[in-house]
Amino acid sequence: MSSDAVLYDYPGPRAKVRNLALTIVFGVGLLALLWWIYSRFDQKGQWAGALWKPFTYGSTWTDYILPGLQHTLEAAAVAMVLSLVFGVLFAVGRLSDHWWIRWPAGAVVEFFRAVPLLLLMFFIFFGLPFITEKPMSVFWAVVIGLTLYNGSVLAEAFRSGVYSVPRGQSEAAYAVGMRKGQVMTHILIPQAARAMLPVIVSQLVVLVKDTALGYIISYNELLQLGVNNLSANYGNVLQAAIVAAAIYIVVNSLLTAFAGWLSRRTRRKGRAPRAAAATVQQATIEPGLGGGGGAL
């Protein structure tokens, strides 16, 4: 169905009245809920100016929120680059003709997709120092965790991207005498990457959100600095959380809009492989097939 408006007729006089009535009933309910939240805030003194005022101080932004956001974006950026590399390597590994490459690569990808990221980060941050007998940098604990998880998700995305390239492409490449490696790097990966671009960018949103896990192992990201430390000074945990949430929503909405723009652009030009449009849609709802999937 192309438009949701197919589900109901153009409203006639009675439907208009009914819709208006529903609007009013729901609107009143919503206002009542908002009023309840407002009065609850009021009752606990959460509207007090002192709790909101810190957000007008320059130091709140320069000492807490902006450095926090910077650390969040740093970890996300480094992890994104590394997980793209990881993803390509393991996607190619899983597509290999040799079982002794294909099986281990598949096992690694399936394993890291099925293990909760927090568990992985705890192991890297608290567990590995016992083995290496050196303290683990919290930045790298976050980045390595994010890389292993998101890299595995991206490996599956690339793999289904490669499958979406019409078979004629690789057959033609073999016909002109290219070797396996050349077919992969010159023909399949560039087309798969373009087809999977929206999925890759959506995964970036997941990555940005997952940096917040760094808070649990006390990495100085937005949640740690902007909410935890800030509210330790001003006692405004609720307000700080709301502001931090707004920042996350803005950053991620921009990324989502970018992903949407990219997907429209590749579709319009008709450059993406023919079968890819369907696969992209599929992959957007469901990143990867089977296994311990689920990349929220």
Add this chain to the structure above:
Amino acid sequence: MDVFSDPLNRDVYLTGFLWILKLTLAGGVGAVALGVLLAAMRVSPVPVLRGFGTAWVNTFRNTPLTLIIFFCYFGLFSTLGLSLADDIDVNNFWLGVIGLSVYTAAFVCEAIRSGINTVPAGQAEAARAIGMTFWQTLTIIILPQAGRAVIAPLGSILIALCKNSTIVGTIGLMESSNAMKELINANGNAVIPIFLVFAGTFAIVLIPTGYAFGWLANRLAVKR
């Protein structure tokens, strides 16, 4: 594996995964119920309902779950005094369920909405032609067909929910990741076996679950 022959440690492990199981079940029920409701709102003829659904999805899908859980505890419970149970663990459990449901419902809503988009327009048009109302069209014609198309994405979402439930550990529940941390700190000589047991439990349960959902989705797919 000596670590797990100690009944105390085995208890930590079992309690951890029992919490994960409970969080996944309760969170899953909450998320699916809320998600279907939100999806119905997003395709409804009433603009206010559509706006509410859209706002919900855009807000919660773009906020880190860690922040939502954090907010449930420090905002709802500590600051606003919303207490759900006398026992602190049970209270934190329910706060976690609220956070997980609210967050996951946004994804369930989007999955169902894209499922609705896979139903050919002719189905809804035929339903309208024989005089069905919006509610009838949605519940009798569209959702049953959409439901079969969203099994695979819903499976992915439930698997993600199960993994995400470890985040409730942020607010002090001794779920599996906190349990693992405790065991690692107490048994520095057996870090790798401890990790393999905890991670392996997730992998052994979740990887087949993923394939089972894939198989089920294929079996129930509407052949067109």
